[in-house]
Amino acid sequence: MKSLKNDGHSGLSIANPYNIPPRRLWDLHSNRVLEVKLFSRTDGSPVTPRMPSSFIAISHSWTTDMQLWMTPINYYQWAVPLPKGTTFEEIRWEALRAGFSYCWLDVLCLRQATMERVDGEEREINEQLRLEEWSIDVPTIGNVYRRATKVLRYFNGLGRELKL
Numbered sequence: 001m002k003s004l005k006n007d008g009h010s011g012l013s014i015a016n017p018y019n020i021p022p023r024r025l026w027d028l029h030s031n032r033v034l035e036v037k038l039f040s041r042t043d044g045s046p047v048t049p050r051m052p053s054s055f056i057a058i059s060h061s062w063t064t065d066m067q068l069w070m071t072p073i074n075y076y077q078w079a080v081p082l083p084k085g086t087t088f089e090e091i092r093w094e095a096l097r098a099g100f101s102y103c104w105l106d107v108l109c110l111r112q113a114t115m116e117r118v119d120g121e122e123r124e125i126n127e128q129l130r131l132e133e134w135s136i137d138v139p140t141i142g143n144v145y146r147r148a149t150k151v152l153r154y155f156n157g158l159g160r161e162l163k164l
Helices: 087-096 127-137 141-147
Strands: 004-006 012-014 024-027 032-035 056-060 064-069 079-085 103-105 113-120 121-125 150-154
Touching: 056 141, 087 103, 113 127, 121 127
Parallel strands: 056 103, 056 150
Antiparallel strands: 004 012, 024 032, 024 103, 064 079, 113 121
């Protein structure tokens, strides 16, 4: 799938922005984030990403007490921010109880900035790759919510019940 095209002015723009599926989904049964291209079939024709028939998308507010965690769910590719006292297992079971096998959650499915210390200096890991992915994923994030069968919203932070 070709995602970018030359727009003749500033360089690249997104071709067919309403047809771009999310890059990754969280498989709740295997408890791993999978690339959408893994759902694709080939029969001699070009590979076209195929989405699972249904998935839940999770929307949440960011909180001031976010902590960074490395997790096997995304194969330790980037640190994942979670509010203090929240676990992915709680969120996973809530989505499974709602009857879903797949989930889109931004902190797991969008590559996050991750810092590492090398020779006493902090530097970002895979920052160029993150910026390349975000150039498509962030402008088309509305597609995720439009394609989702259901959207679960956490207003008090990811995994937290609403308290007024």
